[in-house]
Amino acid sequence: MPAHLHRLLLPLALVAGVALTALKGAGTSPTSPSPKPAVAVLSDWPAIDAETLRHFQALVRLDTSPPVNEAAAVDYLKAALDAEGIETKVFALDPRRPNLVARLRGNGARRPLLIMAHTDVVKVDPSKWKHPPFSATLEDGYIYGRGTIDDKDNVTVALMSLLLLKRSQLPLERDVVVLFEAGEETDTRVGIRYMVENHAAELDAEFCIAEGGSIVRTEGRIQYGSVQLTEKIPNRVRLVATGVAGHGSVPLRTNAVVYLANAITKISEWQTPMRLNDITRTFFERLATVSPPEDAARYRALLQGDETGAVQEYLAVNKPQLNSILRTSISPTMLTAGVGSVNVIPSEASVVLDIRALPDEQVPQFMEQLAKVIDNPAIKIERIGAENIRPGAPPSSRFNDAFKAIESAIRREYGVITLPTMSTGATDMAFIRAMGIPCYGVGPIIDFEDARKGYGAHSDQERISEEALYKFMRFKLDVVTELAVAKAAPAPAAAP
Numbered sequence: 001m002p003a004h005l006h007r008l009l010l011p012l013a014l015v016a017g018v019a020l021t022a023l024k025g026a027g028t029s030p031t032s033p034s035p036k037p038a039v040a041v042l043s044d045w046p047a048i049d050a051e052t053l054r055h056f057q058a059l060v061r062l063d064t065s066p067p068v069n070e071a072a073a074v075d076y077l078k079a080a081l082d083a084e085g086i087e088t089k090v091f092a093l094d095p096r097r098p099n100l101v102a103r104l105r106g107n108g109a110r111r112p113l114l115i116m117a118h119t120d121v122v123k124v125d126p127s128k129w130k131h132p133p134f135s136a137t138l139e140d141g142y143i144y145g146r147g148t149i150d151d152k153d154n155v156t157v158a159l160m161s162l163l164l165l166k167r168s169q170l171p172l173e174r175d176v177v178v179l180f181e182a183g184e185e186t187d188t189r190v191g192i193r194y195m196v197e198n199h200a201a202e203l204d205a206e207f208c209i210a211e212g213g214s215i216v217r218t219e220g221r222i223q224y225g226s227v228q229l230t231e232k233i234p235n236r237v238r239l240v241a242t243g244v245a246g247h248g249s250v251p252l253r254t255n256a257v258v259y260l261a262n263a264i265t266k267i268s269e270w271q272t273p274m275r276l277n278d279i280t281r282t283f284f285e286r287l288a289t290v291s292p293p294e295d296a297a298r299y300r301a302l303l304q305g306d307e308t309g310a311v312q313e314y315l316a317v318n319k320p321q322l323n324s325i326l327r328t329s330i331s332p333t334m335l336t337a338g339v340g341s342v343n344v345i346p347s348e349a350s351v352v353l354d355i356r357a358l359p360d361e362q363v364p365q366f367m368e369q370l371a372k373v374i375d376n377p378a379i380k381i382e383r384i385g386a387e388n389i390r391p392g393a394p395p396s397s398r399f400n401d402a403f404k405a406i407e408s409a410i411r412r413e414y415g416v417i418t419l420p421t422m423s424t425g426a427t428d429m430a431f432i433r434a435m436g437i438p439c440y441g442v443g444p445i446i447d448f449e450d451a452r453k454g455y456g457a458h459s460d461q462e463r464i465s466e467e468a469l470y471k472f473m474r475f476k477l478d479v480v481t482e483l484a485v486a487k488a489a490p491a492p493a494a495a496p
């Protein structure tokens with residue numbers, strides 16, 4: 001049992017007149033023939049591990065990949081929750097793509113704790129999988145399947161947290177609410193956007209915990225815990241070059257394809273300004289403390305401003321993920337040109353740019369800069385994909401009870417420090433942060449080498465180690481009990 005659960009459960013047990021020996025798992029003492037107290041369910045790890053694995057495998061086996069049908073997962077979760085008398089509600093814009101809200105009631109002393117986990121998963125190409133992608137095969141300590149680390153791990157530990165808290169009968173000082181949302185990977189309109197725009201009251205909370213972090217393990221050694229406190233904001237634009245059409249046998253300086261190619265070259269050479277915020281600054285400060293000396297020196301140089309740009313260049317080549325968190329970034333991703341004939345110079349050519357803006361980026365000014373960099377009136381910049389843009393919001397605080405509870409739980413369960421992170425990708429937390437609710441992205445142990453082997457989130461294959469799943473369950477239970485279980489009043493002084 002985590003130390004803090006002892007701290008928490010002991011006074012409660014004493015208040016209930018239960019012998020300490022019973023809590024320690026030694027069974028009932030000779031003087032106390034009553035059965036084990038309900039809170040003991042929170043420390044029966046063999047039983048918790050077995051049940052966690054059972055629900056996890058069952059959920060991975062439900063194919064919720066595109067074209068997505070989250071209903072099977074919602075039916076499963078609802079049945080498991082209903083069976084134990086936990087309140088559930090289903091909300092759906094599209095009946096095949098429902099969202100489920102489950103609520104354990106507290107005494108209302110504090111605003112609720114919201115936990116989110118998405119039930120949909122990304123596509124699979126079954127030919128790439130050693131084990132069928134929805135088999136949840138357990139082999140050599142790993143469970144294989146789409147969604148094992150994105151996001152059925154979070155779905156499972158959220159479900160288990162509700163079941164265990166309910167069975168423990170511990171008094172809660174706030175509601176614990178879980179939103180199992182649809183459409184995170186493909187279409188927020190059926191999921192988080194629908195919920196926020198139509199059922200915001202269901203999501204009201206003091207804090208939210210969702211996906212987006214991990215426990216980083218390299219060569220078998222756990223380095224640090226990463227917790228997502230903010231994220232970059234996707235913006236998509238299309239550059240459309242217009243030129244003069246003609247016969248391919250007569251080269252033209254006004255060729256739209258040439259205009260476009262020059263523009264792409266200029267953009268790729270444009271070093272957008274480096275700008276650290278409180279989260280990324282703290283990230284690099286703490287990363288330096290757990291990195292080899294050469295890397296640590298680089299991170300410290302960045303914090304000093306990296307005037308020569310040498311560190312930024314090093315990161316752009318060797319650690320592109322870290323380069324991306326320094327700045328608003330641009331990746332050209334889709335090209336269109338030609339009329340289908342090799343001998344026709346087309347009058348139009350276009351490229352789509354995936355722009356990931358820093359949370360505080362002034363986007364209109366950034367677009368003006370982009371136009372200056374391109375410096376060609378024959379190229380128009382069009383904003384696209386506005387319907388799928390997630391809103392911007394300030395980073396969540398790292399000075400409140402939620403972050404403290406997460407940081408302490410990472411220290412207790414994994415023995416490492418926590419690095420607050422800004423993710424380069426977008427998550428559904430953006431919508432909740434925009435409601436003014438601080439959100440924290442957490443996750444299980446991820447082996448750095450595993451993604452390179454092709455087992456990462458969204459990779460050809462996906463897997464989680466059994467150990468990582470069980471430890472994630474302990475961590476989640478630790479955080480949720482710390483934030484939601486009512487602290488017992490101090491035991492009354494003995495009578496004189």
Ligand SMILES: [Zn+2]
Nearest residue numbers: 150151184211
């Ligand atoms: Zn996800």
